[in-house]
Amino acid sequence: MKFIDEAIIEVKAGDGGNGCLSFRREKYVPRGGPDGGDGGNGGSCILKAKAGITTLMDLKFRKHFEAKRGVHGKGKKMYGKAGDDVVIIVPIGTTIKEAKTGKVLVDLARAGQEFVVAKGGKGGRGNARFVSSTRQAPQIAEKGKEGEEKTIKLELKLLADVGLIGFPNAGKSTLIAAISNARPKIADYPFTTKVPHLGVVRLNTEKSFVVADIPGLIEGAHKGAGMGIQFLKHIERTKILLHLIDVIDPTQSDPLAAYRAIREELGAYQPALLEKPEIIVLTKMDMQKAFEQKKEMEKVFKNLGKPIFAISALKKEGLKPLLQEASKFLT
Incomplete structure (x- = not known):
């Protein structure tokens, strides 16, 4: 992008x-x-x-x-x-x-x-x-x-190095605002982000990278549902994906099923997207209900064999190790 x-x-x-x-x-x-x-x-x-x-x-x-x-x-x-x-x-x-x-x-x-x-x-x-x-x-x-x-x-x-993906209201805009200079509109309802936002993340004086907040995907995105194809095309040229999952999303009772649904949309649009490095990010850990499910959710997703991080973008907790892990894929 x-x-x-x-x-x-x-x-x-x-x-x-x-x-x-x-x-x-x-x-x-x-x-x-x-x-x-x-x-x-x-x-x-x-x-x-x-x-x-x-x-x-x-x-x-x-x-x-x-x-x-x-x-x-x-x-x-x-x-x-x-x-x-x-x-x-x-x-x-x-x-x-x-x-x-x-x-x-x-x-x-x-x-x-x-x-x-x-x-x-x-x-x-x-x-x-x-x-x-x-x-x-x-x-x-x-x-x-x-x-x-x-x-x-x-x-x-610039081309974005890192793409943030996930269902609407998974916390993507909050995360990009917490880690970069981007200031997207943030609210507690789906589809707040209607256009991609990009921000520059500065790790240190010598290393920085660009993150794209891809507006929330929904099932059927590869067929154009929502603004799916417009959003999916922005992911193609990123180097790594951060897949954000809200474990207490009332519209998604099964977080693992929600994860797989997004993966299916990516694969249906462009199979090569499934080959990109991916980090699973469990969001909104500042909320008691989400924090109580943290260990259980980490076990559920551990079998996927991918890095897993639990964060609170609102309180800026767990962000540094997440960014350091993401930067390893950008060298």
Whole structure:
């Protein structure tokens, strides 16, 4: 499933270093010629696509990037050092646009592809550059040029790594709101979620992944019941499924039968969906009635040979081990 992850950042390339106005002055050389060196070029801001990064999360926390300016030139025709570039790492598939106009500057579609988004200023020339047959002792040197400065918008069309599935009102929206930046509508009645929601889950500073809250499936979904086919197609490109089960759902007296019903819908729509890794998630453990059935339900589902986790998304209990287990399937 695709969605747009966005970030707006400011980039400032380094200014060029100034050229030097200098004349050679040494013992026995009282009237040496001009020897002012050039200033170094300013560093540029470069965007680079890298495999293994799936979101623009880091760029939402750091909004400003500035490259180093070039070092000024010196006497004895010593050139200033160029300023260091700033390389901004982005996921493959990131589109770069001008923030104000929306003009597309580049699509970074390949690993290792680079784009200079803000070019460093050129270093100024020292007075040694201005010597001519008619001007033997030039008293001029150039200042460095200013580096480019831009505000750019980055857009990333992402595929969801993890799909949340289950009957309506199984707790999918509550879970995605608890573990990510997504804020779906949440209420205690079926079909609250009518469109898929996606959120970025950040495990640590180096790892994050995208979760899709697939609206509740019902029996007959593969034939189009409810909005079944629209929802099922979003599951196809996820890497792992979290199958949420409300063990005290009044509309589903047998949780195991409810689980199998959803599995049948997946298989009827696309048999390959049954081959995806799956984690069974028993939800709403903050409710006394559900908690009392926890051990019994774990025994019932244990025979399926799949990881089982009991959680309370409302109280954020049991979420960390669940996410850590899910992340193992995304390496």
